[in-house]
Amino acid sequence: MNLFSKLSLRRAVFSALLGLLLSAAVAVSSIGVAAWWGANVQREQVNAQYTTIAVPRGDVFWTGLLYENNTPTPFSCQTERDYPGLMADDCRGFLAAHVEGCETLSAYELDNFGSPDFDAYGNSLAVVAVRCTSVAEYNDPIQQAVYDENDELIGTEELIQRSYEATFSIEDIICRFSAYDTVLPEANEISFGSSVFSAEGEVPFEEGKTYLLFGNYEGPSVFYDDFAEEGVSPWEFRAPEIHRMTVSRIDSMTSSGFDTGNLLFSWEKIEDGKKIAYRLTEDSLPFYAEYSGSWQDFLQRDVGQVWRERILPMCQINYESAGVVLTDQMNSLLLFNTGEAAVLEGRSFDAGEYAEGTAVCLVSVAYAQKNALSVGDTIHLDFYQTELGYRENGNYRNNGSAEPILVHGPCRAENRIGVQKDYTVVGIYTAPEFSYGLHRFQADTIFVPKASVPNASAYENILHPLLYSVILKNGTEADFEAYMESLGYGGVFSYFDQDYNALAETLTVISANALRLLVIGSSIFLLAAALFLFLNFRRAKPIAYGLRLLGILRRKVQRELFAATAILTLIAVAVGAALGAALYRVVTARVLSELIALRPGALLLCAALQLLVLLFLAAVCACRISGGKLMQGRRKKSE
């Protein structure tokens, strides 16, 4: 048996106490390391609960920032610029979807008659059989901007805008969103006004003739009574029996710079001198068809084929449609970030669902209630790629306002992308049901993880504020803004941090504290290690000296000394690590936080590192003790 081990056994109490000292130090430092590790995890987890975003301000022309080589490019993809604090861009995708068995929401149905634009282009699609009762044509002067060949504005010219207004008596409502039957007053007449003429440039309607009309169905015009009695709808219909059909909103749109909402039909301008009007392009769906006899017979004939096979099925599909936003982070959406929208039941998506593209979704409270959906239910989404645009608020309540309403084009057979999936509802969110704004969405919007749709990047549209946010590292918005200012884009973004700044200091304290714990733990370990080695080798020194005097080789003494110390060290570290783990468990069990719970991997790593340090120091000490010069030692002793 190793002579030094024998010595340890002979002086068992001393050895045990020495080992215990080291074990205690290892335990304390393990607790320190575990606490440091836990605090770091905790800090990161708390940090991860907050999302700092930069969203473009609506009053400045910000999209220029997103262009590189004439292509809209997210910040993170712009290689030449290094934006401080920039973590990622959430380039969200947008699709429409046919949701089988789930009806879309109508603003009318939710007692919001303020703007028929909210219903475009889903449930507002309708086909009615009518008889023309009056037609009036108008020629209104308008100012049109004139540009030179360099696209510089050089002035305006006066043109004549042709339009017409027709009224019809309703023969039959062939296809209309079912809820309108109960919500809207009974319709006897329908009015129709447009600047879109026939292919020949003529008013397409004649008094006394019967037509099929297709377009967006709007309820009667209303005004809002602020003093309506309780239980009585504050919306009052001006002429309840007169409803309206529209194909376009050209007249109200041209000044705003927004998309015109021409997402259902396509048309082209026809100019006749100073007079301008529009006509449908050849590939556009028709918005009217003259018929004689019964409309049922018309639909059966060849001329009715497009109505029978395309328009009517399209209406039915759109009554069960919804907008779908594909996102990589719900909290980067402005409304969710500011708390105006929040998950009311269930939960939001987790990191795994975003990464793996799990088929899960969030629906609004209103949508869930209407379609009797609850958390855990499954809905079937059949995706369509539709255009996205804004309509200016035609709100009768806030008459004359210029607030935008986000609308998407209808689901059409030719836009179907061929992806259909069952999505599980994991959460139900609350948000303003129908609201105006560049960053706002309507209550029939479904959110899904972006990766759940194949080739999702094809459906991104970073030029729409709703579909783009810059995600910043928490607490770096000042640096980011300073950098943007240096590029000449100061004030382009607004920043939202979910009140992260209020706890930023606390997180800094936690970081510093975690480091201090590590330093305290390590100091205790190092001091105890020094004490352990000092006492252990002081005890072994005379024996080693004696062995060398007896002619035993230095290397052998050194090896035996190291082996004996290593065994003691190994036992002490193992006991210490176990003691540390047990104590830490006892403590953290009372604290009730999973984040600072003991991580065996971290503890093992710490113990292994401590063992390595001790073994290294033991090897150095063994080398020194066994390598002492015998003659000098004797002389010293004789002195």
Next chain:
Amino acid sequence: MKANTTSGKALRQVALRTLWRRKGASILLAAVAALGVFASVALQNVIARQETGMRDMVRNTSIHCVVTDAQGRNSEDLRMYSAFVDMLTGRRHERDCYLDEAVKNVRAKATVQLEQPQGMTLRRILSFDSDSTLSATEGANVRLFDGWTEDVFRTNAAVCMIPEGTETQCGEDGQQYVTAITQDGTSLQLQVIGTVSGRTDNAIRCPFYAQQDSGITELYSVESCSFDILDNERLDACKAAVYEVFVEPSLANTASSRTYGVLIQDKAYLSSLDEFRSSLSLLQLLLPILTVLFGGIGFLASYLTIRGRMREFAVMRCLGMKRRKIFAQVFGGQVLLAFLGAAVGGFAGFLSERAISAAAIGKAGLILAVFLAGAALASRNVTRVNVMKLMKVEE
């Protein structure tokens, strides 16, 4: 008596010389004490810093609350009686309702259509962020004339902001005015104090309580309302007060024009606070462990450093020295080393923090006391040596 004094002085000198002779062990013992004190001071400082950080977080975090309908379907176009806003702002204290003692930063807007100016609306707001259409992200640009601040919207001043380009009348005082006539014929003469340009609607914005007395106000139909919790330290009490007037939104609730929900967005705050609290509890629990551990280490270190002097103690006993005196000599040395170490540890703790709190001194004192108790126990055990037995072994 003199002989006693002389012998005491001699003993002290012997004790000091012994400490010096065994300087390795002495330094180690002092170092252990220093480390214990430093660790306790550092840990106490860590705890104190964490407590301060948590207090700051609790004080500075705004917990937003959004008023919805009872089911949580909608938070805009609420059509809620302004009496609810009156309760939140403290204008109504009926039936022991003191909601203003639970909430702050109330944001609300109410819009009425105007007969005049035609095509415009009058929007009563409590602050700019009451109206999302005033936000820069939506493209609005708000400009207040010199001398006016947003705070005026929390008063009942007869002032307003108008969309740029709105016609105004010049008053006798040289100021611009707008006369707003509502559908029921109520007329408000409002002084123009600012403009709104950019992408915005045709609304004249005035203080929520413009031209209202401080008593009971007119009833408006409020479109949207939100507020913050007044005091996060009393979060539960504040929430309870809020839920006395509002309900917790749930799909299971019955929709009613008299019942409104409030979504209190405290999830992230509470979750962060829980984590900070758990972290603090961990630190607080580490301190007793450290104390016990240093008691043990004190005993062990003392025992190991003085057990080698057993022969000395035996000789002292043979020379007639009392056990108590030997204990006093040995323990005195330990105390000296411990205090020396404690001073060094305390100083290191002070250097690391540039301050030392009374609590830290208390904790350091406790650690030192436990350490010395361990040392005393070790000294007692070692100095109670059986001389005969020891001599026998040495023979």
